[in-house]
Amino acid sequence: MYFILVYKMGSRVAAMVNDFKLSFYKRVFQEGFWLRLSQFRLVNSGWNERTTNHAYKIILNQSSKVNYIRPLSQDLFIKIVDFPSVYNCPSHYYPIDLMGIFDKEIGNVEFDFNDENSVPTLYFRISDIEGNTMNCIAHGDLAYDIKDKSNCKLLKGSYPICVLTDWVVKKNENEITITDFEEGKLSRFLVHPDIDEVNDLRTKIWQKLRDSADSPSSSGTRDV
Template sequence: MAEYQMVSDLTPWEEYKQTIKVKVLKRWETVDSNGKDGMYFILVDESGSRVAATVVDETQLSYFQHVFQEGVWVRISQFGLANSGWNDRSTKHAYKIILSQKTNVNSIRPLTDDPFISFVDFASVINRPYSHYYLIDLLGVFDKNIRDIVEDVGNDGKTVSTLHFRITNIEGNTLECVAHGDLAYYIKKKSNGEVLNGPTSICALTDWMVKKSINEITINNYEGGKLSRFLVHPPLDEVYNLRAKMWVNVRNLAHNASSSGSRNA
């Protein structure tokens, strides 16, 4: 058997016998219906394949919180695998990793500098059906006309802080977005700062889900905002390229306006 497997090759028939090398892409805390604390992780290998992981042994929770820091690369062995049901699937992988007292974890050097962000164009969101279980990344210009945070009642009957906002692309197409909980307050705070009030206020939404109805498309955060992220001007080539295109458009508009004024003088 190879030294380690790729995430896409993981099989439950070989659980506790497989080894993977992955980056801890994201993590968030959970509480089950019995009030038991837990932890979820999104792991990604060097090819970009993702798999969810969770801690089932509460006595090991603090250990995995410590070693599974976002951004670190680890070698994992002696782990279980369980079906990842449609209702809670956060990756395309059919299984999720079960971390337990048996699991061995070692830090390793990064295998790649890839941030594992893959932006989807607005047209594909608007024109093609998406399963809301498969999360997407979006890049756009933040609409400064943001609404106030409101208290909405969720499907579970509990009240949750909710923020509605918009992002646009360079062609002027708009997507309606919805954030909840701490993420809603984070975005609202960012919207009050100078960075998101300029002419090129670019933001990235990572791991958000598309919800479609007959007359409406909305981009919603996942897991109440615990997994989804809102990044302001992240240091990515796509951001630099978009900003450059926007400045070209601004200059062209200014030039056209100046030319029009000269002809009308």
């Protein structure tokens, strides 16, 4: 079993456990719970298998110990990467977090074929406050989840904000596509999560609308 752990300061590290205690770790490692780990191994995590920017990953074995502890933070540990950073970076080798304005013109879940198996697939788009866009692709259960959420009141509003956590950037020449990680096994789609970045973007949107409404061209008057 593979999973992602988040240190109290926000850095992420990948971890894995073999099948000898898999049922135990499936029961203990629940999303959002705080744990104390000890007596584990650290091994190098190569670029081709990296799911975080940490150079190492944790290996839990028979001597490893784990205990529940009180929560050390209420932070969601989301680290937003802005659009220009995605455009300018040659490639992202590990999943990243993105935020954008959800394009309400979304289609239905389709079925793409992967290794002769049909995979539910949803194509959608997000944009930043400057109007730059990114094409996104979701698969599996995540595709249905996003389609269902697209009908909610918040995403039907004027400027619906969504956050994509642990998505992968794929570049083909000048084309950039944002895809979920391994058919949605790790990636999430959040609608207006209560984080500072979302609140700041909402403030900037309303400020931009006010500035546009107060401009001379919008009021129908001009200097001659």
